[in-house]
Every structure is written in C-alpha cells, then in structure tokens.
Amino acid sequence: MYYIIVNPASKSGRGAKIYARIEPVLKEKAVSYEVFFSERAGHVITITKELCSRVPCSPEDPLKLIVLGGDGTLNETLQGISDFSCVAIGYIPTGSSNDMARDLHLPKDPVEILMNILSCKKPQCLDMGQVVYENTTSQLSRHHSSELLTVRYFAVSCGIGFDAAVCEEALASRFKNILNKIGLGKLTYLTIALKQLIAARKVSCDMYLDDSDTPIRLNRFLFVAGMVHQYEGGGFKFCPGANYHDGVLDICVAGDIPKPKILIVLPTAFQGKHYRFHGVDKYTARKLRLVTSAPLWVHTDGEVSMKSSSITLTCGQNKLQMLL
Numbered sequence: 001m002y003y004i005i006v007n008p009a010s011k012s013g014r015g016a017k018i019y020a021r022i023e024p025v026l027k028e029k030a031v032s033y034e035v036f037f038s039e040r041a042g043h044v045i046t047i048t049k050e051l052c053s054r055v056p057c058s059p060e061d062p063l064k065l066i067v068l069g070g071d072g073t074l075n076e077t078l079q080g081i082s083d084f085s086c087v088a089i090g091y092i093p094t095g096s097s098n099d100m101a102r103d104l105h106l107p108k109d110p111v112e113i114l115m116n117i118l119s120c121k122k123p124q125c126l127d128m129g130q131v132v133y134e135n136t137t138s139q140l141s142r143h144h145s146s147e148l149l150t151v152r153y154f155a156v157s158c159g160i161g162f163d164a165a166v167c168e169e170a171l172a173s174r175f176k177n178i179l180n181k182i183g184l185g186k187l188t189y190l191t192i193a194l195k196q197l198i199a200a201r202k203v204s205c206d207m208y209l210d211d212s213d214t215p216i217r218l219n220r221f222l223f224v225a226g227m228v229h230q231y232e233g234g235g236f237k238f239c240p241g242a243n244y245h246d247g248v249l250d251i252c253v254a255g256d257i258p259k260p261k262i263l264i265v266l267p268t269a270f271q272g273k274h275y276r277f278h279g280v281d282k283y284t285a286r287k288l289r290l291v292t293s294a295p296l297w298v299h300t301d302g303e304v305s306m307k308s309s310s311i312t313l314t315c316g317q318n319k320l321q322m323l324l
C-alpha cells in the first residue's frame with residue numbers, strides 16, 4: 001500500500017498536473033494507494049503525522065509514502081515523521097527548484113520515477129540534517145505554517161542569512177506564480193536576490209565546528225549554508241562534492257565580499273567555481289553552531305518560518321530511507 005501526498009500548488013499548479021499524469025498509471029498497474037492533497041502551508045506536516053500514527057509500520061514493513069512536490073513539500077513531510085526507521089519515501093519532484101532531484105539524478109519523466117519507486121525492493125538510506133533553533137524572535141515568515149517548530153529536519157540544506165531571506169520573500173511573492181506560469185520562474189529569484197543583496201546589513205557570525213569551543217569569527221557575512229546535497233536555490237552548486245552518505249555537512253560560507261563582487265561570484269556557483277574568490281570558504285563538520293549578532297531568517301530546504309540568532313545543525317548519517 002502506498003500513501004501519496006500531492007502538493008497541487010507546487011510550481012504554481014504543476015503538482016496537480018503531474019499527478020493527473022501518474023494517476024492513470026497507478027490505476028493501470030492496479031497499485032493499491034490512498035492519495036492526499038495538501039490544501040495550505042503546513043498541511044503536509046499534518047497529513048504525514050496522521051499517517052504515521054494511523055498506519056501500522058515497522059522497520060521490516062515501513063510506511064511507504066510517495067511525495068509529489070518540490071523540496072519544500074518533501075521538507076514538510078520530514079517534519080511529520082516520528083520514527084524514520086519505519087518510513088520509506090518515494091519522491092516525484094514537481095517544484096521549481098528540485099535541488100534534491102538534481103543531486104540524485106532522478107529521471108526527468110515523472111512516470112519513469114514512479115516506476116522506479118514501485119519496483120524498489122530496498123530503500124536507499126541518505127543522510128538527513130537537523131537544525132535546532134536555540135532562540136527565535138516573534139517575527140514570522142509571511143508564508144509560515146501553523147507548525148512553528150524549533151527543531152526541523154532538512155533533506156538538502158539549511159542556511160541562515162541572505163539565502164534564507166531570498167526564500168522568505170519568494171515564498172510570499174505573488175509574481176512567482178505569474179512568472180512560473182510563463183516559464184520565467186527563475187526571474188523571481190533573480191530580482192528578489194538583487195533586492196535582498198542591496199538590503200543586506202552588516203551582521204557578524206561566530207561559527208563553532210563540531211565540539212570546538214573556539215569559534216571561527218566572520219566579521220561580516222552574507223550567508224552560511226550547511227548542506228547534505230550539492231545544490232540549493234535551484235541549481236547553485238554551493239557544495240560541490242557533498243556526499244549524502246558520509247554523515248557530515250558540507251558548509252558553504254559567503255563571508256565578507258563587497259556587494260558588487262557578489263554579482264560576479266554568485267553566477268560562478270552554478271558550476272561550483274565560487275571558492276576561487278576571496279571571502280568564500282568551505283568547511284565540513286558533523287555539527288555546526290552559528291551565533292549571529294542579529295536575528296536572521298533561517299531556511300530548511302527553502303522553507304522559512306522564523307528568525308534566529310543561534311542555531312545548531314547536525315547530520316544524521318543514512319537516516320532518511322528513500323525509494324529510488
């Protein structure tokens with residue numbers, strides 16, 4: 001039995017269209033399934049929680065979920081899971097960014113992905129991140145769900161600063177829908193990124209790697225992202241070579257770079273060539289604590305709910321079971 005969760009709103013309605021393509025295949029193959037459509041922000045968390053408590057499952061016979069949505073929908077699914085050893089997830093990307101799918105080299109055709117999920121005998125275990133918000137502010141994201149979690153899992157990446165600020169504005173953008181419909185969705189991110197870059201204030205950050213008590217001090221920074229996979233933000237290869245089985249986070253630090261220079265550095269990140277520039281650094285760690293001089297937006301897989309000035313990221317090795 002498969003439990004299918006569809007975000008019909010992903011990529012401004014593409015989720016619903018892709019589900020309409022795969023449903024006849026499920027019927028033709030006589031697959032037993034139950035389908036759920038998310039109706040609002042945060043609803044995927046509720047659906048998943050309800051399934052985890054209702055459907056008997058065990059490590060030997062896991063609950064099989066198929067998620068149709070973007071990275072954000074997959075992220076909400078993770079927040080609803082109580083025991084990861086009892087759940088296996090098949091993922092059909094229908095979002096705008098699809099950074100997880102890009103790194104996993106999933107086929108482009110959703111029907112082909114579905115067939116792979118249905119024929120998968122043994123789930124593949126991938127690393128999964130977790131962020132703990134050590135403090136928060138009362139300022140909530142314009143697109144926040146009712147589930148304000150101070151511990152969140154992430155499948156792809158978690159970032160603080162500029163990258164999260166761009167996500168926060170994009171999630172609330174009305175233009176995103178219009179531009180997505182005419183195939184210019186990336187333009188939304190580009191314009192928002194420019195606006196956020198101009199608005200970015202000077203904030204410092206102390207980075208503590210693993211159990212070190214001595215911080216790496218960034219007097220000024222744009223963003224820090226802890227990544228399980230190589231890409232975030234719709235194809236920026238911020239952590240080339242990130243390995244989703246090694247139990248460590250690859251960390252991209254965009255530090256003290258003059259704003260005009262960022263316009264040169266950022267495009268090179270599509271190829272993962274940004275580390276040649278002064279001010280961009282890479283680290284690896286199992287644990288990363290970040291303390292900033294002002295509260296900033298934090299994202300997990302592009303989802304933003306609250307600001308924080310103190311977060312700790314960890315990596316759970318091979319914790320996430322995927323039907324690939």
Ligand SMILES: Nc1ncnc2c1ncn2[C@@H]1O[C@H](COP(=O)(O)OP(=O)(O)OP(=O)(O)O)[C@@H](O)[C@H]1O
Pocket residue numbers: 007008009010011012038039040041042043044069070071072073074076094095096097098099143145171302303
């Ligand atoms: N029915 C719905 N209507 C509006 N928003 C929804 C609905 N269901 C889920 N959501 C919200 O959609 C967001 C997830 O979107 P997702 O990331 O999957 O797709 P996307 O935004 O098109 O893609 P990407 O993040 O890859 O750009 C989450 O913030 C979730 O709360």
